[in-house]
Structures are given as C-alpha cells and as structure tokens.
Amino acid sequence: MKTLFRILAWFITILFPLALTFVGLRLLLTHAFPEVEYRTPGFPADDYGFSLQDRLKWSKISIDYLINNADISFLGNQTLPDGSPQVGRDYFDMNLPNLNVIIGDGRWGLEQSPHKYDLICVDAYRPPYIPPHLTTREFFQIAADHLNQNGALAINVGRAPGDRRLIDGLATTIGTMFSSIYVMDIPNTFNSILYATLRPTSAEDLQANLVASMVHPGSPELLTDSMALTLGNLQPGPKHTIVFTDDLSPIEWMTNNLILNFVLHGDVNTLK
Numbered sequence: 001m002k003t004l005f006r007i008l009a010w011f012i013t014i015l016f017p018l019a020l021t022f023v024g025l026r027l028l029l030t031h032a033f034p035e036v037e038y039r040t041p042g043f044p045a046d047d048y049g050f051s052l053q054d055r056l057k058w059s060k061i062s063i064d065y066l067i068n069n070a071d072i073s074f075l076g077n078q079t080l081p082d083g084s085p086q087v088g089r090d091y092f093d094m095n096l097p098n099l100n101v102i103i104g105d106g107r108w109g110l111e112q113s114p115h116k117y118d119l120i121c122v123d124a125y126r127p128p129y130i131p132p133h134l135t136t137r138e139f140f141q142i143a144a145d146h147l148n149q150n151g152a153l154a155i156n157v158g159r160a161p162g163d164r165r166l167i168d169g170l171a172t173t174i175g176t177m178f179s180s181i182y183v184m185d186i187p188n189t190f191n192s193i194l195y196a197t198l199r200p201t202s203a204e205d206l207q208a209n210l211v212a213s214m215v216h217p218g219s220p221e222l223l224t225d226s227m228a229l230t231l232g233n234l235q236p237g238p239k240h241t242i243v244f245t246d247d248l249s250p251i252e253w254m255t256n257n258l259i260l261n262f263v264l265h266g267d268v269n270t271l272k
Contacts, residue, residue: 029063029066029067030063031060031063033063034055034056034059034060034063035056038052038055038056038059039052088101106122106124106131106134107133107134107139107142110142110143110146111142113146115146116146116147116148116151117146117147117148117151118147118148118150118151118152119147119151119152119153119154120143120146120147120151120152120153120154121153121154121155121156122134122143122153122154122155122156123155123156125155125156125157125158126158129252129255130166130251130252130255132244132249132251132252133246133249135169135170135173135244135249135251136173136244136245136246136249137173137176137177137243137244137245137246138245138246140153140173140174140176140177140178141177144177144178144198147198149198149199150197150198150199151197151198152195152196152197152198153174153178153195153196153197154193154194154195154196155170155174155193155194155196156191156192156193157170157191157192157193157194158190158191158192159185159190159191159192159258160190160258160259160261160262161190161262163258163261163262164192164238164239165241165254165258166251166254166255166258167183167192167194167238168238168239168240168241169241169242169243169244169254170194170244171183171194171238172238172239172240172241172242172243173242173243173244174194174196175196175240176243178196178197178198179197179198179199179200179201180196180197180199180200180201180202181194181195181196181237181238182194182195182196182203182234183195183234183235183237183238184229184230184233184234184235185233185235186233187229187233192235193230195230203231203234206227206230206231207231209227210224210227210228210231213227
C-alpha cells in the first residue's frame with residue numbers, strides 16, 4: 001500500500017506543475033487576458049501607434065486564430081463591413097477608388113479569371129517562405145494565357161549577395177513560354193524585378209520608350225523615373241538552370257540554403 005501511495009505522490013508531483021502550466025497557457029488564450037493586460041495602469045504604449053481599441057481588436061483575432069484549426073487565410077481574410085480587406089485598407093493603403101480587390105489564392109484566382117491583362121505582377125515571394133505553386137511552369141503558363149499579345153509579367157524576387165540561384169531558376173522556368181526576360185536589381189536592397197514579355201523585345205526598346213517619355217510633356221514623372229532606374233540597373237542575362245514544375249519545385253531547399261549561406265559566410269555584415 002505504501003508503494004502505491006508513493007507512486008501516486010510522484011505522479012501528482014510530476015503532473016501538478018504541468019497541469020498548472022497548461023491552465024495558465026489556456027487562460028492566456030482567452031479574450032479576457034488582453035482586456036486585463038492592456039488596461040493595466042502603466043502598461044507601455046504601442047511602438048507602432050496602435051490605440052487601445054486596435055490592440056484589443058487584433059489581439060482577440062490573433063487568439064481566435066491560435067485556438068482554432070483554420071490556416072493562415074483566417075487572418076488574411078479579415079474584412080471590413082463592405083467586404084474589402086481590413087489589413088490591406090489599414091496598412092497597405094489599398095484605398096484607390098478604381099481598385100478591385102479579390103480575396104483568394106493568387107493562382108486559382110488568376111486561372112478562373114475570364115479577363116486578359118496588359119501586365120500581371122507577382123509580389124508573393126518573401127524568403128524564407130515562397131509559395132511553391134506560384135513558381136512553376138504550370139503557374140506561369142496560366143499567367144501567359146491571361147496576358148494580351150503585347151502583355152508582360154513582372155515579379156519581385158529576393159536574392160543574397162553573390163547568390164542568384166532563385167532568380168536564375170525562375171527566369172529559366174519563365175523562359176519556357178515567354179520570349180524575352182530581363183532582370184533589374186533594385187539599388188541598395190536584396191530585391192530584383194524580373195520582367196518577361198510574350199513578344200520578343202530588347203533593352204533598346206526600353207531606351208527608346210524612355211527617350212519618348214522624357215520629351216513628351218504629358219508623361220507621368222513616376223513612369224519616366226521608373227524606366228530610367230530600370231534601364232540603369234539591368235543585369236546580364238540570367239543563367240539557364242532548373243525548370244520548376246508542379247512535380248519538382250525545390251523552392252524551400254533553395255531559399256533555406258540561400259539564407260544559411262548568407263548568415264554563415266559573414267554576409268550579414270552587409271546589413272550594417
């Protein structure tokens with residue numbers, strides 16, 4: 001009998017702290033916690049200017065996300081009463097009167113679109129996570145099918161100093177259905193813009209358009225400046241490497257390797 005009591009004592013001794021920990025964590029994941037925490041006298045102001053109501057609203061949404069089984073779209077799909085995206089309106093100035101916002105997966109949404117476009121821009125890559133289904137030949141074929149005959153594709157791509165494998169792989173993949181490809185490095189950043197045109201084009205075409213824009217009195221200044229910046233920072237043609245497909249797209253391995261090399265080889269000092 002003593003042995004049984006001793007076992008139970010050890011069992012309670014081990015489980016009791018764990019139970020208290022789990023109970024404490026669960027209490028933290030309730031709407032009551034931020035109500036108490038943020039209203040505590042002397043609680044520091046938000047570094048980004050959030051009001052008390054902002055903090056309470058977004059903390060409760062975050063708690064709901066943590067305790068439900070929804071994916072990340074639960075946060076991305078937060079909308080205003082008119083159906084427009086809350087985060088986009090509040091933090092990305094998506095308030096242009098002619099802006100048509102469609103919430104959903106980019107690939108599926110583009111594939112279902114009945115329209116053709118002059119320009120398709122992809123800004124969905126943020127190493128270390130890049131959606132692999134937005135990097136493949138099949139995706140870029142969908143993009144090509146939704147462009148007008150003079151249409152172009154533009155993609156914002158990250159890179160590291162001396163490591164352009166991601167750019168080269170995307171350019172190689174896009175080159176299987178686009179006629180001309182260009183890469184422009186944005187100065188003082190780790191970003192490049194990859195441009196692709198359905199019809200054959202050349203850098204001389206851009207230069208001619210820049211000259212025409214400079215002499216035309218009605219040309220927007222932003223357009224002229226953007227063309228000049230692009231022309232001045234065009235890079236040599238990308239290397240021909242791997243073609244990403246829905247069956248083979250080692251994006252995660254490539255981006256992880258890119259970041260590890262950046263850290264381990266001392267390139268972090270370039271951020272200073």
